[in-house]
Amino acid sequence: MIKPKSNIFYAFLICLLWQSNFYAQDLTESLYGTYNDYKENSLDKRRIKHHQLQPLINNLKTDSRYTVKKVGESIEGRDLRLISIGEGPVNVFLWSQMHGDEPTATQAIFDIFNFLNGDAFKAEKKAILSKLTLHFLPMLNPDGAEVFTRRNALGIDINRDALRLQSPEGQVLKRIRDSVNADFGFNLHDQSRYYNAERTNKPATISYLATAFNYEKDINDVRANAMKVIVYMNNIIQKYAPGQVGRYGDDFEPRAFGDNIAKWGTSLILIESGGYGGDREKQEIRKLNYVSILSALYTIANESYKDISVEAYEEIPRNDRKMFDLKIENATYILNEKEYTIDLGIYRNE
Ligand SMILES: [Zn+2]
Known part of the structure; x- marks a missing residue:
């Protein structure tokens, strides 16, 4: 609680808050x-595969700011690699695509590498990389990505394997979590x-959960x-996709990685x-990932998120599931020679 001092003090405070927000x-x-300058154009369709990522990761190895380490293999022998950059004391761990058919954020991660490698935004990058050390584990489930399925090659849902740790991919995730001991984690699905x-009637283009x-x-x-960081990101997305943010259900799932990583002391952002609408390849959503994750890293680096109120989190609408590819309302349906009015929701198979 701040004791009243003077109007000048308040004017100064408001000015400061306004400035940091500005x-x-x-x-x-x-x-x-400027997104198009950084978009990784070799990953322009959703069904990306492990072999497409490898030359991009190898390029990062030639830049001395990056540490690239092989940290394990999938069941089918595909390399899992951890890419780290930054010299800051705050560790941030971002992993994507533990479900093989969920590639949007993997693409955004490679856009973020292009951003970090570009010439512009020098001051912001310096702020991020001097305060934070970023650790990326893109495409944790490459075998699933190969055939565009949720589960790994054993049929295991890696996100239900946080306790038994029977999948090599889950073992890698646990080992990296423990070694990095991240302050913040981004669990990308x-x-x-x-x-x-x-x-x-708006789609949940992005949903968040403080697990x-x-x-x-x-x-x-x-x-x-x-x-707090989610409230910050929500404000950003609202600008580009108004009303299209949901809050993911927060029931505790004892077998899931996010829930356990939160339990182990990381501020976990799902x-x-x-x-x-009209974005079947999810390229606009990928762009929103890029913009909001980079902005979030910046607010974590300059600690401006600390001023945000937790209460605003509860104001984000919950997720619901009422969308269809096609909805026909007030159709007439005849059954046993009698007319009924029905609404018809249709899902399109992919
Ligand atoms: Zn998922």
């Missing part, structure tokens, strides 16, 4: 506006395009920090890329 907005707009923001660490869904400092 600069963050400014960065976000620039990121959105895709969700059904049939999810909507509750009580609206719970117990059945009681308690909010400790670690979880509160994830909530991002689910959903649907967006």
Whole structure:
């Protein structure tokens, strides 16, 4: 609590808050506006495969700012590689595509590498890389990606293997989590395009979750920090996809990685890329991932997220599932020579 001092003090405070907000907005707009300069164009369709990523990762090895380490193999023998950059004391761990058919954020990660490798945004990059050390593990489930399925080659859902650790991919994730001991974690997924923001007819283009660490869904400092960063990212997405953000269900799942990683002390941010009208390849959603994740890294680096209120997190509408590819309303259906009015929802098989 701040004791009243003077109007000048308040004017100064408001000015400061406005300024920090202004600069963050400014960065976000620039990121959105210059995106095409950084988009990794070799990954322009959703069904990306492991072999497409390898030359891109090998390029990073030639840059001394990066550390690239093989940290394990999938069941079918595909390399899992951890890519680290930065010299800051705050560790941030981002992993994507533990479900093989959820590739949107993997593409965004390679856009982020292009951003880090470019010439522009020098001050922002310096702020990020001097305060943070970033660790990326893109495409944790390459065997699933190969055939565009959720599960790994053993048929295991890696995200239900956090305790038994029977999949080599899950073992790698646990080992890296323990060695990095990240302050912040980004758990990057895709969700059904049939999810909507509750009580609206808008798709949940992005859904967020500050993952719970117990059945009681308690909010400790670690979880509160994830909530604050999510509120920050929600404000960004609202600008480009108004009303199209949902809050993912926060029931505790004892077998899932996100829940356990939150329990082990990392502020865990789940991002689910959903649907967006006319964007079947999810390239606009990929762009929103790029803009919001980079902005989030910047707010974590300059600690401006700390001023955000946790209460605003609860105001984000929950996820619901009421979308269809085609909906026919008020159709007449004749049954036993009597007319009935029905609404018909149709899903299109991929
Ligand atoms: Zn998933």
